[in-house]
Amino acid sequence: xxxxxxxxxxLVLPVLFLVAFNALIPMMTVVNYSVQETFGDxxxxxxxxxxxxxxxxxxxxxxxxxxxxxFTGLILVIEVPLGIIIAxxxxxxxFWVPVCLVLMALPMLIPWNVVGAMWNIFTxxxxxxxxxxxxxxxxxxxxxTQDPLAAWITIITMDVWHWTSLxxxxxxxxxxxIPDAYYQAAKIDGASNWAVFRFIxxxxxxxxxxxxxxxxxxxxxxxxxxxxxxxxxxxxxxxxLLSIDLxxxxxxxFDLGPAAAMSxxxxxxxxxxxxxxxxxxxxxxxx
Amino acid sequence: xxxxxxxxxxxxxxxxxxxxxxxAMSFKTTNEILSGFSLFPQTFTWENYVTIxxxxxxxxxxxxxxxxxxxxxxxxxxxxxxxxxxxxRYRFLGDKHLFFWLLTNRMAPAxxxxxxxxxxxxxxxxxxxxxxxxxxxxxxxxxxAVWILEGFMSGVPKELDETAFVDGYSFPxxxxxxxxxxxxxxxxxxxxxxxxxxxxxxLLAKTLTAVAAKPIAxxxxxxxxxxxxxxxxxxAAGTLTIIPGAIVIYxxxxxxxxxxxxxxx
Numbered sequence: 373x374x375x376x377x378x379x380x381x382x383l384v385l386p387v388l389f390l391v392a393f394n395a396l397i398p399m400m401t402v403v404n405y406s407v408q409e410t411f412g413d414x415x416x417x418x419x420x421x422x423x424x425x426x427x428x429x430x431x432x433x434x435x436x437x438x439x440x441x442x443f444t445g446l447i448l449v450i451e452v453p454l455g456i457i458i459a460x461x462x463x464x465x466x467f468w469v470p471v472c473l474v475l476m477a478l479p480m481l482i483p484w485n486v487v488g489a490m491w492n493i494f495t496x497x498x499x500x501x502x503x504x505x506x507x508x509x510x511x512x513x514x515x516x517t518q519d520p521l522a523a524w525i526t527i528i529t530m531d532v533w534h535w536t537s538l539x540x541x542x543x544x545x546x547x548x549x550i551p552d553a554y555y556q557a558a559k560i561d562g563a564s565n566w567a568v569f570r571f572i573x574x575x576x577x578x579x580x581x582x583x584x585x586x587x588x589x590x591x592x593x594x595x596x597x598x599x600x601x602x603x604x605x606x607x608x609x610x611x612x613l614l615s616i617d618l619x620x621x622x623x624x625x626f627d628l629g630p631a632a633a634m635s636x637x638x639x640x641x642x643x644x645x646x647x648x649x650x651x652x653x654x655x656x657x658x659x
Numbered sequence: 660x661x662x663x664x665x666x667x668x669x670x671x672x673x674x675x676x677x678x679x680x681x682x683a684m685s686f687k688t689t690n691e692i693l694s695g696f697s698l699f700p701q702t703f704t705w706e707n708y709v710t711i712x713x714x715x716x717x718x719x720x721x722x723x724x725x726x727x728x729x730x731x732x733x734x735x736x737x738x739x740x741x742x743x744x745x746x747x748r749y750r751f752l753g754d755k756h757l758f759f760w761l762l763t764n765r766m767a768p769a770x771x772x773x774x775x776x777x778x779x780x781x782x783x784x785x786x787x788x789x790x791x792x793x794x795x796x797x798x799x800x801x802x803x804a805v806w807i808l809e810g811f812m813s814g815v816p817k818e819l820d821e822t823a824f825v826d827g828y829s830f831p832x833x834x835x836x837x838x839x840x841x842x843x844x845x846x847x848x849x850x851x852x853x854x855x856x857x858x859x860x861x862l863l864a865k866t867l868t869a870v871a872a873k874p875i876a877x878x879x880x881x882x883x884x885x886x887x888x889x890x891x892x893x894x895a896a897g898t899l900t901i902i903p904g905a906i907v908i909y910x911x912x913x914x915x916x917x918x919x920x921x922x923x924x
């Protein structure tokens with residue numbers, strides 16, 4: 373068991389100081405903006421909770437929030453099962469393991485705007501590999517600057533390309549930690565592949581999958597750079613996710629008050645869903 | 660077994676296609692790119708790379724990025740080590756809340772924090788320095804480093820600490836000469852993830868820099884809009900941003916899977 377030692381606080385102080393400097397001061401600034409109205413020239417007027425009310429009742433916010441939940445939902449539904457399937461079919465040892473891991477992790481190490489630019493080049497209708505293949509080889513009319521459905525399929529595919537490997541790496545880490553004895557016992561009992569998965573592999577992966585789903589939820593819910601570079605939120609507003617809308621409001625229109633209120637609501641939603649999910653997933657462990 | 664390995668092979672092919680296209684594009688001339696579709700570069704050219712390596716605004720972008728990413732990785736790991744030790748070995752007032760609060764810093768939408776960050780770092784006189792970006796990236800990298808290191812440290816039996824203290828080691832000497840070497844793999848994994856998230860982040864890096872510390876990825880977006888549509892050059896710059904990540908991941912390939920397996924939650 374861990375010993376109680378209040379002096380351990382001293383070991384945490386540097387971390388606390390650095391993170392608090394970066395987290396609390398900007399956060400207070402945002403809170404400050406969110407309750408005031410400004411007309412420039414550093415003139416501020418008390419606005420109370422007006423901006424919050426305006427954001428929470430605005431159709432624009434509801435639409436962006438809906439698109440955001442749709443995006444994140446699709447991402448989780450596709451990436452988590454796909455990641456598990458890939459991790460299950462990977463070799464457990466030998467020469468090919470590091471080769472697979474290095475190649476799979478590669479997309480995650482590319483700067484996010486390069487990912488957007490890369491997919492832009494890849495999907496250009498007449499000179500991109502995918503765009504050319506779809507339009508000229510398969511004869512499908514594909515142009516994501518015109519067709520909202522094509523734009524959605526493209527940003528989803530891009531995110532699957534970018535982040536499924538995270539789920540694979542985590543699930544794989546959970547799988548390799550299962551001792552061989554478990555599999556031998558299952559073999560003696562004549563367990564089917566499905567039973568091995570359901571009663572041995574899945575429970576053993578539960579912890580790492582919790583991390584994977586949490587990370588994928590948080591990051592896909594806050595996604596900005598990649599879809600912004602790829603579609604710019606268009607065509608129309610069809611791929612304007614919450615963060616893209618937020619930046620439009622904050623830096624495009626310079627509506628600092630509403631943008632600050634919106635970002636705090638946004639943060640609260642992310643925090644709430646993450647906490648709910650975390651509590652549900654770890655409930656069994658506590659009992 | 661043979662049939663099963665088709666899935667990873669297909670997946671890796673899918674991952675490589677857009678990367679291949681970027682690399683192929685970087686070896687084409689602007690004329691060839693705009694004149695139509697070609698699967699391989701017809702007139703192979705190094706011109707795009709020559710431009711990048713001879714133009715200071717381009718290559719300084721790389722140097723800037725590597726500088727602030729390295730500073731961030733060093734700071735994050737150094738301050739995270741003692742904190743992770745505290746979390747893995749002791750209970751103290753508010754420890755669980757503190758841990759969760761650290762993790763919540765990954766959840767804030769970076770988009771609107773950009774402006775307050777700009778004001779904060781201008782106020783302390785660090786705007787447009789490598790240190791500013793390195794410190795700002797600590798916001799999400801330190802919690803991650805603490806989390807990963809804590810997992811590794813919990814895997815080290817407590818008897819190691821006790822024996823060392825009985826043998827008369829002071830805490831700093833024990834920590835630096837015995838404990839840290841015993842979790843080398845964890846330090847490697849934590850450093851890898853700090854490097855990765857600092858390298859790929861652009862929004863804050865772009866907001867906190869103007870000229871002197873501008874990251875390569877920002878140079879790319881500026882060039883893309885100002886100099887017309889130079890796809891070849893853009894592709895070459897993009898290709899070069901993949902290389903540092905590829906080198907780093909090669910060194911830690913054996914530890915990555917392990918790093919998460921040992922993590923807590």
